[in-house]
Amino acid sequence: MSIMYKSTRSNSEKVTASQAILKGLAEDGGLFVPESIPALDMDLQKLATLSYQETAYEVMKLYLSDFTKEELLHCIHGAYDDKFDTPEIAPLVKKDGAFYLELFHGKTIAFKDMALSILPYLMTTSAKKNGVKNEIVILTATSGDTGKAALAGFAEVEGTSIIVFYPKNGVSPIQEKQMLTQKGANTHVVGIVGNFDDAQTGVKNMFNSKELAAQMDQAGYQFSSANSINIGRLVPQIVYYVYAYGRLLEKGELQAGEPMNVVVPTGNFGNILAAYYAKNMGIPIQTLYCASNENKVLYDFFQTGTYDRKREFILTTSPSMDILISSNLERLIYRITGEDASQTKAFMDALSTQGEYSITPEMKGKLADFVGGFASEEETHATIKEVYDKTGYIMDTHTAVASNIYYQKAAKSGIKTVIASTASPYKFTRSVMNSIDEKYDSMSDFELVDELNKLSGVKIPQAIEEIRTAPILHDTVCDKTEMEKTVKTILGLGE
Numbered sequence: 001m002s003i004m005y006k007s008t009r010s011n012s013e014k015v016t017a018s019q020a021i022l023k024g025l026a027e028d029g030g031l032f033v034p035e036s037i038p039a040l041d042m043d044l045q046k047l048a049t050l051s052y053q054e055t056a057y058e059v060m061k062l063y064l065s066d067f068t069k070e071e072l073l074h075c076i077h078g079a080y081d082d083k084f085d086t087p088e089i090a091p092l093v094k095k096d097g098a099f100y101l102e103l104f105h106g107k108t109i110a111f112k113d114m115a116l117s118i119l120p121y122l123m124t125t126s127a128k129k130n131g132v133k134n135e136i137v138i139l140t141a142t143s144g145d146t147g148k149a150a151l152a153g154f155a156e157v158e159g160t161s162i163i164v165f166y167p168k169n170g171v172s173p174i175q176e177k178q179m180l181t182q183k184g185a186n187t188h189v190v191g192i193v194g195n196f197d198d199a200q201t202g203v204k205n206m207f208n209s210k211e212l213a214a215q216m217d218q219a220g221y222q223f224s225s226a227n228s229i230n231i232g233r234l235v236p237q238i239v240y241y242v243y244a245y246g247r248l249l250e251k252g253e254l255q256a257g258e259p260m261n262v263v264v265p266t267g268n269f270g271n272i273l274a275a276y277y278a279k280n281m282g283i284p285i286q287t288l289y290c291a292s293n294e295n296k297v298l299y300d301f302f303q304t305g306t307y308d309r310k311r312e313f314i315l316t317t318s319p320s321m322d323i324l325i326s327s328n329l330e331r332l333i334y335r336i337t338g339e340d341a342s343q344t345k346a347f348m349d350a351l352s353t354q355g356e357y358s359i360t361p362e363m364k365g366k367l368a369d370f371v372g373g374f375a376s377e378e379e380t381h382a383t384i385k386e387v388y389d390k391t392g393y394i395m396d397t398h399t400a401v402a403s404n405i406y407y408q409k410a411a412k413s414g415i416k417t418v419i420a421s422t423a424s425p426y427k428f429t430r431s432v433m434n435s436i437d438e439k440y441d442s443m444s445d446f447e448l449v450d451e452l453n454k455l456s457g458v459k460i461p462q463a464i465e466e467i468r469t470a471p472i473l474h475d476t477v478c479d480k481t482e483m484e485k486t487v488k489t490i491l492g493l494g495e
């Protein structure tokens with residue numbers, strides 16, 4: 001069956017998967033969604049026998065139906081190879097009754113690698129399929145992890161260049177160093193004076209500018225997006241929930257058909273939306289716990305039915321979740337309107353003009369699969385320490401937000417629960433070590449890396465070893481109002 005993609009904000013545009021990947025956003029500013037969510041066409045029990053790559057093929061072929069088998073296998077095997085430090089790609093680790101799905105074994109030690117290792121392959125394959133001659137300029141806003149994962153994925157990929165905007169004072173020192181040391185003549189990194197939402201809004205505005213698109217086209221460029229609004233980011237993420245279920249079957253923790261829960265530390269709502277798609281494909285997921293940090297706009301939304309971004313933006317120690325406008329929620333909103341594009345557009349317009357919208361009681365009724373939770377900074381740090389004291393396992397701050405929600409809510413359900421573990425503790429060393437003992441606060445970042453190694457016994461990842469000595473290669477900073485000007489300068493376009 002072939003699946004086409006349509007926009008969440010109008011019914012006019014229908015595109016193939018490869019076209020949706022190239023475009024990133026629909027012309028009307030909406031997000032692409034599949035016309036229908038395909039059902040997994042296999043016996044659940046068989047999942048127990050599939051490797052990560054085989055699972056990826058079974059899932060992705062259903063969504064990327066205009067890719068040939070050869071094309072898709074080329075993408076999958078190019079992405080999920082020994083760039084990952086374990087052949088399992090995403091190991092499922094049991095600690096204190098919970099199952100941590102470790103999604104951080106890729107090149108940049110955050111779960112963004114799961115999708116961004118394959119996106120460049122999907123993008124260049126899509127360009128070839130559609131006869132694209134322009135150079136593809138990947139324009140990305142990052143709260144810290146997407147930037148590095150996208151840079152690593154697209155560096156030196158022919159026919160592409162990449163420009164990453166990040167909030168200058170809103171990412172961890174290791175995250176920043178990872179980005180600023182990125183090699184590759186086609187890579188550009190820009191710090192903005194503003195927060196992540198400013199960066200994301202600036203990027204969206206550039207995508208929506210017809211004038212800029214025309215100017216780019218004349219110079220032989222076109223934009224695409226590596227942000228999680230791109231369907232090429234969402235689809236590869238569905239895989240690991242299907243894979244996790246297969247592992248639970250394989251380990252005999254579940255019988256085929258028995259439900260599991262998932263707890264997902266959430267920012268832009270991409271990861272948890274992928275779990276929702278997996279559920280709708282037929283994976284027995286009972287409850288999706290949406291875990292937020294102190295920027296708990298989603299928690300409030302699930303509680304009240306009102307999405308209200310008019311609040312203070314809080315910088316936390318889980319910066320990749322410091323987000324007040326969760327872009328991918330639009331895809332869920334679209335679904336619970338009964339796929340009503342004009343209603344979805346009205347909500348999104350209200351969000352941008354009034355800063356809030358309220359869904360109808362009928363729509364709220366369709367959110368029963370979701371439970372929101374949030375953890376304060378104190379609770380997050382306490383969870384890191386408690387799980388370490390109990391089991392010796394050390395998790396990062398984002399995973400700890402989810403783990404806290406597990407103990408608050410999911411642990412009581414009696415259902416096997418998978419916690420999406422989204423970053424290596426080595427990426428947020430200072431916050432992690434300070435949670436375990438305040439005495440670490442006086443040490444330097446790299447001393448802390450060595451201390452973490454001693455405590456956890458987990459090998460220091462290559463990604464960290466690399467940046468110890470790497471030179472800073474990028475130093476551009478601009479105001480949030482100057483993002484377009486900066487892009488034009490980078491690409492050599494006139495005013």
Ligand SMILES: *Cc1c(COP(=O)(O)O)cnc(C)c1O
Nearest residue numbers: 145267268269270271320398422
């Ligand atoms: C991006 C990120 C998140 C949030 O994921 P979303 O898909 O944006 O909800 C959580 N944890 C880490 C470590 C991340 O990098």
